[in-house]
Amino acid sequence: MKIKKGIGVSPGVAFARAVVLDTEEFDIPQRHVPVDHAQEELARLKKALRTSKEEVLDLQKRSIEKIGKQTASIFDFHLGLLDDKVLQQKFTETIKSGHATAEYAVQTVLRSYAREFLEMPQYLAERVKDIYDIEKRLLRNLTGQARQTLSHLKQDVCVLAHDMTPSQTAGMDRAHIQGMAIDAGGQTSHTAIVARALGIPAVVGLNDVTAEAVAGDMVIIDGNRGVVILNPDPGTLDDYHHYAQQQVEFLHSLDALRDLPAITRDGHEVTLLGNIEFPSEVEGVFEKGGQGIGLYRTEFLYLGSDREPSEKDHYAAYRHVLETCQGRPVVIRTMDLGADKYTQARARVPERNPMLGLRSIRYCLQNLPMFRTQVRAILRAAEGVRVSMLFPLITNLLELRQAKTIVRDVMEDLEEEGVPHGTDVLIGMMVETPSAALQVNSFAQEVDFFSLGTNDLVQYTLAVDRGNERVAPLFNAANPAVLRLIKEVIRAGQRHGVPVSLCGEMAGDPEFTLLLLGLGLRTFSCTPPAIPEIKKIIRSVTMEQALQVARRVMSFDSDHEIMTYLRAESRKVLPEAYAD
């Protein structure tokens, strides 16, 4: 038995035999062919292009059904490549002039194309993965190998892979794929996003799970705790079956809470909101009993397509969310790309330290036309409805003021053009760096609300990259320094009458609910599946209890003590959730 710790990115527990996808390397047969074989090679290439295109179209069709149109638009880029006349011309030239095989032509031409992409701005550099994906597909079709596919499985499996390409994840047979464990990636990697959208348990950032597992091994993937167990011993397997069974029963019992308010036993009301990535997730938030959208991450608009999203793309997505919400609160966060979202590009991008680099609002303020497009769409979508706009990664006042200047500027343009738009859009900022937390009193004068982003706050306060296995255990939201900052922000919000919500993972972690309530937090925004459990806890406690827990926690001086105490306290409140 081997236990691997990673980052749980999609909740649930899966048990199944492993399918291990390694990074497929193709042996390219025979570089050169006699001159008179060129025609034959060209014909093979043509056929492979055709087959590949059919495959992608089919894949796209199936993904639209499974995960929605927006996600499926990833494949537009693939189709574009397969249809690209310039590219085809290059293939043909390489075959003819180099007396090369079609395989050789495909590989050399696409690799050099990929290199060109790597030199482009980050959001294009990420596309390189798609080029590799197309390369693999073409080569597979050329060499006649049956595609090792996840779409025609005969039995339930857990997929273990180094990393997954968009077409691998989209082509998966949901009925048989129980869970995913990935070496690479973080919270916001492609696999994580797709896994959450499909509701499959997933753990990423495992570093070397593919090296340690062999196809056919029994695997447990625990997306709740971010743990993968290879070849569990019978005792562990039993325990986990038991745990999973109780989880299912417990979650079922929470369904009854859906329409009940999140209110403590002594009458303190709490707002529970959901975090979403796609417009299609809105309904899921309401099904789970959420009262609105506390964080709409807009990055997928940028990642899901091969070009920068147009104002129309933005507008359509926002309007859809707002219309579905029918007046319930919606917080749209402006583009938060850079660093972690581009794990693939990171290594090649010259930024030496991307997490401390040009990301998020900084990137927006240096690419104002792009930023304006998004702001314009948000303002237009806000016509006649209440919308909150949230700026990420603000670290100093000037940044906030510059961003606000742009919003005002865009609003003036809209007024001048006579374009309908919202005029009372609330402006807020993420508090996700120590600098923002420590200056919260100054910021409070200039924003309508704060949103605590605890994932980044922990990382920047503790100087820990949790994707790095060797330091990941140091990543802990229960660290006293982090808690002190959170407390300070909530307090400042109360003092200045500025609402504070918390949208990091902490908000959806039942072990922290009592503490956060006690610290004064009244708005939680978490991943939709976590809403019922958080509501259950809130409804089971009194504010007096929560205050006591908070007081006690703030007197501890190690995260270990704090976690042990919080675990014990939340267990008392909700023993069912911890059945094991």
Place this chain on the structure above:
Amino acid sequence: MKLSDIMVGDAIVPELKAKTRDEAIAELVESLAGAGAIPKKSAAEITKAVLAREQQATTGIGKGVALPHAKLKGIKKPIGTIGRSSEGIDFAALDSKPVYSVILLLSSPDNPDEHLQAMETIFKHVQRDIFRKFLRQSETAEAIVELIQEADELS
């Protein structure tokens, strides 16, 4: 876009006579007109437009800097100038502190992207402590022009 492409060197005012926000804006617009960057007869109208924008929300973004701006018909490409006040001017800035450097920007309403690029350039430099500090210390128009050029070379 470079700062030196936007700023009209001949229109830089190393020591503003103005004591108030409105006077400072008028003085900078006049200076642009004096340098031939905008028609003299439009000066009054332009001042009015910039003030109208200023009244909606202050452009005094803090740290002693204000960025009054407006989009106006007749302006072809973004142009601007800088005025320095050693005493400081009350711009009702967001940090309630006096403004020592006033950076005026005028752009065309027909090309909002260019306006934003100009803002982007100005933001980028104003973010840097050292730029703000040197700007506040530059006592002649030549020194300010030189500072602008150095800043462009740096980025």
